[in-house]
Amino acid sequence: MRTIVRDLSKHIDETVTVCGWVNAVRAQRKIQFVIVRDDSGMVQTTLRRGQDEAMEALIDKLHDESAVRVTGRVVANEVVSLGGIEIVPERFEVLGAAEAPLPIDRNTGPEQRLDWRYLDLRLRPEQRQVLAVQSTVEQAMRDYVFSRGFVELHTPKLMGTASESGAEVFKLEYFDRAAYLAQSPQFYKQMAIAAGFEQVFEVGPVFRAEPSFTSRHSTEFTGVDIEFAWIDGVEDVMDLEEEMIAGALRRVEELHGDQIFETFSRKVKAPDVAMPRIRMDEAIELLRSQGWDPEGQRAELDPEGERRLSAHFLEQTGSEFVFVTHYPSSVRPFYHMRPEGDPDTTLSFDLLWNGLEITTGAQREHRYDVLCAQAEEKGMALEPLRQYLDAFRFGTPPHGGLGLGLGRFTMTLLGLESIRDTSFLFRGPNRLTP
Amino acid sequence: MRTIVRDLSKHIDETVTVCGWVNAVRAQRKIQFVIVRDDSGMVQTTLRRGQDEAMEALIDKLHDESAVRVTGRVVANEVVSLGGIEIVPERFEVLGAAEAPLPIDRNTGPEQRLDWRYLDLRLRPEQRQVLAVQSTVEQAMRDYVFSRGFVELHTPKLMGTASESGAEVFKLEYFDRAAYLAQSPQFYKQMAIAAGFEQVFEVGPVFRAEPSFTSRHSTEFTGVDIEFAWIDGVEDVMDLEEEMIAGALRRVEELHGDQIFETFSRKVKAPDVAMPRIRMDEAIELLRSQGWDPEGQRAELDPEGERRLSAHFLEQTGSEFVFVTHYPSSVRPFYHMRPEGDPDTTLSFDLLWNGLEITTGAQREHRYDVLCAQAEEKGMALEPLRQYLDAFRFGTPPHGGLGLGLGRFTMTLLGLESIRDTSFLFRGPNRLTP
Numbered sequence: 001m002r003t004i005v006r007d008l009s010k011h012i013d014e015t016v017t018v019c020g021w022v023n024a025v026r027a028q029r030k031i032q033f034v035i036v037r038d039d040s041g042m043v044q045t046t047l048r049r050g051q052d053e054a055m056e057a058l059i060d061k062l063h064d065e066s067a068v069r070v071t072g073r074v075v076a077n078e079v080v081s082l083g084g085i086e087i088v089p090e091r092f093e094v095l096g097a098a099e100a101p102l103p104i105d106r107n108t109g110p111e112q113r114l115d116w117r118y119l120d121l122r123l124r125p126e127q128r129q130v131l132a133v134q135s136t137v138e139q140a141m142r143d144y145v146f147s148r149g150f151v152e153l154h155t156p157k158l159m160g161t162a163s164e165s166g167a168e169v170f171k172l173e174y175f176d177r178a179a180y181l182a183q184s185p186q187f188y189k190q191m192a193i194a195a196g197f198e199q200v201f202e203v204g205p206v207f208r209a210e211p212s213f214t215s216r217h218s219t220e221f222t223g224v225d226i227e228f229a230w231i232d233g234v235e236d237v238m239d240l241e242e243e244m245i246a247g248a249l250r251r252v253e254e255l256h257g258d259q260i261f262e263t264f265s266r267k268v269k270a271p272d273v274a275m276p277r278i279r280m281d282e283a284i285e286l287l288r289s290q291g292w293d294p295e296g297q298r299a300e301l302d303p304e305g306e307r308r309l310s311a312h313f314l315e316q317t318g319s320e321f322v323f324v325t326h327y328p329s330s331v332r333p334f335y336h337m338r339p340e341g342d343p344d345t346t347l348s349f350d351l352l353w354n355g356l357e358i359t360t361g362a363q364r365e366h367r368y369d370v371l372c373a374q375a376e377e378k379g380m381a382l383e384p385l386r387q388y389l390d391a392f393r394f395g396t397p398p399h400g401g402l403g404l405g406l407g408r409f410t411m412t413l414l415g416l417e418s419i420r421d422t423s424f425l426f427r428g429p430n431r432l433t434p
Numbered sequence: 435m436r437t438i439v440r441d442l443s444k445h446i447d448e449t450v451t452v453c454g455w456v457n458a459v460r461a462q463r464k465i466q467f468v469i470v471r472d473d474s475g476m477v478q479t480t481l482r483r484g485q486d487e488a489m490e491a492l493i494d495k496l497h498d499e500s501a502v503r504v505t506g507r508v509v510a511n512e513v514v515s516l517g518g519i520e521i522v523p524e525r526f527e528v529l530g531a532a533e534a535p536l537p538i539d540r541n542t543g544p545e546q547r548l549d550w551r552y553l554d555l556r557l558r559p560e561q562r563q564v565l566a567v568q569s570t571v572e573q574a575m576r577d578y579v580f581s582r583g584f585v586e587l588h589t590p591k592l593m594g595t596a597s598e599s600g601a602e603v604f605k606l607e608y609f610d611r612a613a614y615l616a617q618s619p620q621f622y623k624q625m626a627i628a629a630g631f632e633q634v635f636e637v638g639p640v641f642r643a644e645p646s647f648t649s650r651h652s653t654e655f656t657g658v659d660i661e662f663a664w665i666d667g668v669e670d671v672m673d674l675e676e677e678m679i680a681g682a683l684r685r686v687e688e689l690h691g692d693q694i695f696e697t698f699s700r701k702v703k704a705p706d707v708a709m710p711r712i713r714m715d716e717a718i719e720l721l722r723s724q725g726w727d728p729e730g731q732r733a734e735l736d737p738e739g740e741r742r743l744s745a746h747f748l749e750q751t752g753s754e755f756v757f758v759t760h761y762p763s764s765v766r767p768f769y770h771m772r773p774e775g776d777p778d779t780t781l782s783f784d785l786l787w788n789g790l791e792i793t794t795g796a797q798r799e800h801r802y803d804v805l806c807a808q809a810e811e812k813g814m815a816l817e818p819l820r821q822y823l824d825a826f827r828f829g830t831p832p833h834g835g836l837g838l839g840l841g842r843f844t845m846t847l848l849g850l851e852s853i854r855d856t857s858f859l860f861r862g863p864n865r866l867t868p
Binding site: 019095102121125138366 | 436453455456472473497499500501503529530531532533536551552553555556559562565566569572573576580585586587588589590591592593594604605606607608609613615622625626628629630631632638639641643645653654656663664800801802821822824825826827828829830831832840857858859861863866867868
C-alpha cells in the first residue's frame, strides 16, 4: 500500500511505502541521503552507513530520476528541511533504473527540450501543471454544456473531399483512393443539427497543413466545438460562451488558483463584468482614432490591433475579454450568415482574451438557396461541397456555434509564451516526434 | 422565448412559441392539422380554414421535415390524441424549408441510410438516443477517473513513424515527408507515464487501415484509453475497469434506463457481482470440455469461443462480463509484461461483455532492457521503435492500462446489430461520406 509524500506527516513512527523518482542522491561519509519525489512532494530518505551493505551499494550506484519504491519508518527530525521528517529505509527497490547523464536539464534550449519532451515534463513540474489545468478547463466546459442538455459527439476526422478550404488540408492514402484530415468539425457539427440534435459539443483534434512557425500555431491541436439550434441570433452564441468561460475560470480558480499564482504569478479570476461587444467597423474606427493603421488599409484587425483593442477595453471596463462582431463578408467563410439587407457584413464574432483570438463563432446560414448563392459569390465550385450543401435541403433550423482553441485558452490563462507548452507532445511543420 | 413540447401542458390557455420539425401535415376540407416534433415530443397545431388565408396557403405548401416556428394559444382538447392539447396558431413560420420527397424513409436499406445518415438520424429518434446514451457513458467514465485524480491528455494523432505495426496504419503527405495516423494512443500514453504523470486518460479518435467489413469494425472509431503508474499488478487495472464500468452503467440506468427499456427492450443494470476472471489456458480447457475447438488448434479464443465463454459465466455467476487473463506471448504485443519465470504468458487481459471483446489491457513492460529483448524476440527492428524505447531509459515506473472501444461498449449495452449505429458518421473502407 503506497503512501503519497504529502500524507507522510500523518504517519510518524509508522512504516510506510513511498513510490517516486530520485530527485537527488547525496552520499556522505557516514550517511546516504536520497531525495524521493512524487506528484505531491519530496521526502528525504536517510541511511546510516554500515547497517545494510547491499542497500548501501545500491544507493551508491543510484542515478537521478530512477523510479524507486522505498519502505521504511517515518521519523520526525526537525533539522530536515523537507517538512521536518525523513524516512529510514528498510527496503529500497529500483523499479525503473535511469541512465546518466540525462540528455537534457532545466537549462536546455527549447527545440532539444521538445526532442525529449517527456523528460522535460518530468523535470519541470510546472509543465505538467499546465496540462492538469487544461484538463480542468476542458472538463468544466463540458460540465457547463451538459448542464444545458448538450450531447457530446465525435465527428469524423477522415473526409472524402477537401471541402472547406483545400489549401490547408492534409491528404492521405485511403485504400485505393485519397482521403483528407478534417481541419475543423464545422461541416459535421452542422450536419448534427440537420440530424435533429439540438445542441452538440465536441472536443477533438484539428489538423492544419499550414507551414506556420509562430508561437500560436501547430499542425495538430485540440478544438472545443459547439453548435446549437433554434437560436434567435448570434448573441445567443456569445451569451453561451460568456457563461461557459466564467464557469471554467471559477473551477480553475477553485482547484488550481493558489498553485497558479505561485508558479505562474497569475491571479485567476472569473470575469465579474459582462464581456464587452463591439462591431468590427466601430473597433477599427476606435483604433484609428488612437493611431493604429494610419493609412486606413485594413478591413479587419491584425494581431497588433487585437492587442490594442483588448488593452482599451481592459482599461475602460475591467474586462480581459472582448467580443469583436460583424466581421466583413470578405474575410469570413461563405457559411456565415449575413444580416438582412447588409450583405457586406456577417453575423459573426471573434473573442479576444488579453489580445489573443481564442474563438471564432457565428450564426450559420441555414437556408439552402442563400448558402449556395454565398458559396458561388466566393467563387467556390458547388460540386465539392455537395455532401455539405445537401444537409440543408431537408429542413435545417437556424443555428450557430463556435470553435475555441483549447491550447490558446490555456496559454492566455497562464500567460505562457508559446502554444507548444500547452501540448503534451507538440506537432509542427518540422516536428513529428517524439 | 421557446417552449419545448413536453412542457406545453403547463401553459394551457397561454400563448407560446414552439420550434420543431413538421412530422406530418393533414389537410382536411375545413381544418389543417400540422404535427410539429421537437426532441421532447410532438404537438398538433390546428388551423380552421377561412380565418387566415396567408397561413392556410403556407400550410398547403408545407413539406414534411421542414423546420418551423409556431406561435399560438395552447388549448386543452380531450379528443386530441397527442396529450389532449393542441395549438391554435397565430403565427406560422417556415425557417428551413424541406424538399419533397425525402431521399430515404424508415424502410430504406442500410447503405442508402448511411448515405443520408443525418436524415436517418432525424427520422429515427432511437438512433439519436444511441448517441445520447454514448455521450453519457463517456462522461460517466471521465467522472470516475477524475474522482481518482486522473488527468485527461490529448496525444498526437500524427506520428513520424509507423511504429506499432506498420500494416494497419494510414500514411499521409506531411509537407516534404510522410506521416502516419496513430492507430492507438498506446505509445504516447506510456510516454505520459515516463513524463511523470501518474494517471492519464484520453478519449479520442483511433485510425485503423484494416479492410474489414464486419459489424464490429470501422476505420475510425472512438477509443477510451487509460494508463496509470505504480501498479502492483495487472489486477489493479481490472479493478479500475470494473468500478469504472459499474459507475457508467449506474449513470446510464439513472438517466436513460426507462427510455432504453422502451426503445431497445434492454434492462440496464450495473453489475452487482464481481466480474469473474479466468486465465486463457483455463478458459480454453473449459471450452474444449464443452466441445469447442475439437481439434485443439487454437492458442486463443475466436469470436465463437468468446460467445460461449460469456454464456458460461452468465449462467454460472450471473455476470454479463468476464475477464480473460494471461494471453500467450505469441498473440500479444512485445510491450506486454510477462510473469516472472513464465515467458510464454503475458500479464494481460481482454474484457468480454455478452460475448464481445470490448477492452484489451495489460501491465506494460517498463524495464528498458527487457522491453528491447521482447521486441527483438518478436523479430522487430529496434530503430523504428527508437522514439518509444527511449522513453524507458530514464526511470519509468511500473504501469498498466487499457483501451476500450466506446462504440463496442454502446453496441453491447443497447444490443445493437452493428457498430455503425454507434457512430455519428460511420467510416469504413468504402465509406468516407457524408
